[in-house]
Amino acid sequence: MKLGFRIALRFLKSNKGQTLLIILGIAIGVSVQIFIGSLIQGLQKGLIDKTIGTSSQITISSQDGNLNTKDYEEFIEVIRKEDREMEAISVALDNAALMDYKENSQSLLVRGFELNVADGIYDIFDRIVEGTYPKNDNEIILGIDLKEEYDMALQEEVTINTAEQKVHSFKVVGFFDFKVSSLNTGWGITTLQTAQNIFATGDVISSIELQLKEDSVFLADEIAENIKKDINREDIKIVNWKEQNESLLSGLQGQSISSYMIQVFVMISVVLGIASVLAITVIQKSKQIGILKAMGIRNVSSSYIFLFEGLILGFFGAILGIVLGLGLSFAFTKFALNPDGTPVIDLYINYSFIMISGIIALLASAFAAMIPAAKSSRLNPIDIIRNN
Amino acid sequence: MSKILELRNVNKIYGTEIKNQVLYDINLSFEEGSFNSIIGQSGSGKSTLLNIIGTLDKATSGDVYIEGRDIKKMSINQLADYRNKTIGFVFQFHYLLPEFTALENVLMPYRIQNGKVSKEIVRKAEEIMNLVGLEKVKNNMATKMSGGQQQRTAIARALINNPRIILADEPTGNLDSDSTETIYELLRNINEEYKTTFLIITHDRRIAEKADRIVEIKDGKINLDIKK
Numbered sequence: 166m167k168l169g170f171r172i173a174l175r176f177l178k179s180n181k182g183q184t185l186l187i188i189l190g191i192a193i194g195v196s197v198q199i200f201i202g203s204l205i206q207g208l209q210k211g212l213i214d215k216t217i218g219t220s221s222q223i224t225i226s227s228q229d230g231n232l233n234t235k236d237y238e239e240f241i242e243v244i245r246k247e248d249r250e251m252e253a254i255s256v257a258l259d260n261a262a263l264m265d266y267k268e269n270s271q272s273l274l275v276r277g278f279e280l281n282v283a284d285g286i287y288d289i290f291d292r293i294v295e296g297t298y299p300k301n302d303n304e305i306i307l308g309i310d311l312k313e314e315y316d317m318a319l320q321e322e323v324t325i326n327t328a329e330q331k332v333h334s335f336k337v338v339g340f341f342d343f344k345v346s347s348l349n350t351g352w353g354i355t356t357l358q359t360a361q362n363i364f365a366t367g368d369v370i371s372s373i374e375l376q377l378k379e380d381s382v383f384l385a386d387e388i389a390e391n392i393k394k395d396i397n398r399e400d401i402k403i404v405n406w407k408e409q410n411e412s413l414l415s416g417l418q419g420q421s422i423s424s425y426m427i428q429v430f431v432m433i434s435v436v437l438g439i440a441s442v443l444a445i446t447v448i449q450k451s452k453q454i455g456i457l458k459a460m461g462i463r464n465v466s467s468s469y470i471f472l473f474e475g476l477i478l479g480f481f482g483a484i485l486g487i488v489l490g491l492g493l494s495f496a497f498t499k500f501a502l503n504p505d506g507t508p509v510i511d512l513y514i515n516y517s518f519i520m521i522s523g524i525i526a527l528l529a530s531a532f533a534a535m536i537p538a539a540k541s542s543r544l545n546p547i548d549i550i551r552n553n
Numbered sequence: 554m555s556k557i558l559e560l561r562n563v564n565k566i567y568g569t570e571i572k573n574q575v576l577y578d579i580n581l582s583f584e585e586g587s588f589n590s591i592i593g594q595s596g597s598g599k600s601t602l603l604n605i606i607g608t609l610d611k612a613t614s615g616d617v618y619i620e621g622r623d624i625k626k627m628s629i630n631q632l633a634d635y636r637n638k639t640i641g642f643v644f645q646f647h648y649l650l651p652e653f654t655a656l657e658n659v660l661m662p663y664r665i666q667n668g669k670v671s672k673e674i675v676r677k678a679e680e681i682m683n684l685v686g687l688e689k690v691k692n693n694m695a696t697k698m699s700g701g702q703q704q705r706t707a708i709a710r711a712l713i714n715n716p717r718i719i720l721a722d723e724p725t726g727n728l729d730s731d732s733t734e735t736i737y738e739l740l741r742n743i744n745e746e747y748k749t750t751f752l753i754i755t756h757d758r759r760i761a762e763k764a765d766r767i768v769e770i771k772d773g774k775i776n777l778d779i780k781k
């Protein structure tokens with residue numbers, strides 16, 4: 166084995182140009198794979214982040230109206246017992262209302278949150294682009310789109326008309342920007358306390374909202390199912406983001422499959438490349454193999470030479486490929502920019518994916534070396550010795 | 554003295570459709586520790602005979618016994634090990650590995666046997682190389698040597714594993730008469746000191762006549778067999 170490695174190394178060194186060329190070939194394959202993989206993963210993560218990153222991923226509500234304290238505290242207890250830890254568990258009381266501002270009237274979904282907790286899902290504090298968040302009774306924050314449409318200012322008064330024809334005066338303490346115009350025009354956010362007061366509901370909520378930890382986002386359906394089983398009540402409705410975004414999911418899946426296809430074909434071309442070059446090497450080196458066999462090297466050892474050549478080429482090809490791939494990816498995020506200076510696509514640099522790409526290249530190289538290795542094992546020394 | 558090598562009714566026919574018989578019913582045996590020369594015209598079948606004895610080539614029919622063992626009954630790995638340990642080859646076209654230095658070439662049969670080399674074995678290799686006059690070029694790449702130096706490197710390589718048999722195909726073909734003389738003396742010394750059996754193909758009458766025995770091959774048959 167050691168001798169095989171030694172000879173392999175020497176063969177590769179004695180033909181530097183060819184060696185570098187194969188290493189470069191493998192490296193380009195690996196770097197394309199890493200780049201495309203990072204691109205697609207970044208694209209998907211970006212899409213998912215935009216779609217569900219700041220929204221409820223599992224929502225628990227009652228079929229008929231609101232949930233009272235006793236129920237929802239019990240449910241939250243159940244949720245906390247789930248195997249999967251939650252990123253955030255928040256409660257909300259939502260009611261439709263009509264908002265009047267000067268002579269304008271606007272329908273509004275008034276959402277009552279415990280803001281500290283709801284921030285875990287909606288990033289509310291970061292989304293406030295002007296002013297502050299509602300702390301006291303009858304304070305509200307509105308979307309930036311409403312501000313622009315009606316030319317509103319901080320600390321102005323708006324009135325909220327509930328479905329029960331009650332009128333409440335609110336102070337606008339801030340404006341938020343969720344980057345989604347339906348939310349920026351349709352939501353008004355206040356404290357849970359205030360919402361419970363003005364809608365005279367008492368101590369109830371309309372839904373429990375959950376955000377999952379990043380690595381279990383795609384298990385939302387399973388987790389929802391578990392929660393449903395544990396709560397075990399007919400009147401409780403649980404929806405998860407996956408059932409609400411089926412077309413997005415199938416789009417992502419299609420993208421993943423095409424990305425795998427590209428990666429598989431890149432690998433196949435790398436394998437074919439190495440195999441054909443190594444096959445030529447066996448012919449180039451057949452004289453040496455013949456001499457070694459005449460001196461008594463065993464067939465297995467002579468085939469190790471080419472296996473090691475494959476492994477060495479694969480190893481350096483993979484390392485160079487990773488360096489190139491990362492370089493290409495960073496260059497892409499540095500130079501392909503939107504007008505505002507943010508990258509067009511945030512690549513997702515997933516180190517375990519990169520490691521796996523490298524290891525696959527290494528294994529593929531070893532695999533590609535099998536054919537030449539077998540060829541060298543079959544080579545008969547007399548053919549070399551006789552034919553000078 | 555015992556027979557270290559024996560050939561019984563060895564025939565060699567090349568080709569399947571157009572048959573070209575090169576060796577005819579060769580019966581030969583060699584004593585352990587003897588120094589033999591094989592002579593004959595070009596194309597008479599000398600190299601073919603040597604390659605069959607060296608297990609590189611196979612006889613079309615007949616048997617070859619080495620140290621009393623029938624080589625037909627040996628596995629591929631046994632044959633490889635036998636070539637490595639028992640035989641030292643010097644080929645007609647010397648055949649060094651061009652990627653390695655002269656010293657590395659000399660050490661190669663040892664590496665095949667043991668994997669790694671010790672200081673002692675490197676010293677031994679250098680001693681042999683000094684004996685054949687290669688001390689100045691021992692670290693040259695195999696390709697960066699003259700034909701004669703390459704040939705002497707091949708001789709040093711054949712000696713490194715202390716084989717019991719040395720098969721040499723015109724080992725001094727590229728050398729001037731003085732060097733030929735020195736190499737011959739060296740081989741003769743090894744023969745006497747270690748009782749190594751030598752089979753040397755040569756065109757050089759003077760060398761042939763100094764051997765214990767001369768076998769002449771003519772058209773694939775033994776034409777003369779003179780023992781001294």
Ligand SMILES: Nc1ncnc2c1ncn2[C@@H]1O[C@H](COP(=O)(O)OP(=O)(O)OP(=O)(O)O)[C@@H](O)[C@H]1O
Nearest residue numbers: 551567568573575594595596597598599600601602
């Ligand atoms: N592979 C082969 N196929 C067919 N015929 C062959 C083959 N190899 C050798 N021969 C023939 O066998 C005969 C003997 O060849 P061999 O190499 O043994 O001769 P030799 O005595 O060593 O000659 P030289 O002194 O020139 O080296 C030659 O006539 C040659 O043409």
Ligand SMILES: [Mg+2]
Nearest residue numbers: 599600645722
């Ligand atoms: Mg010959």
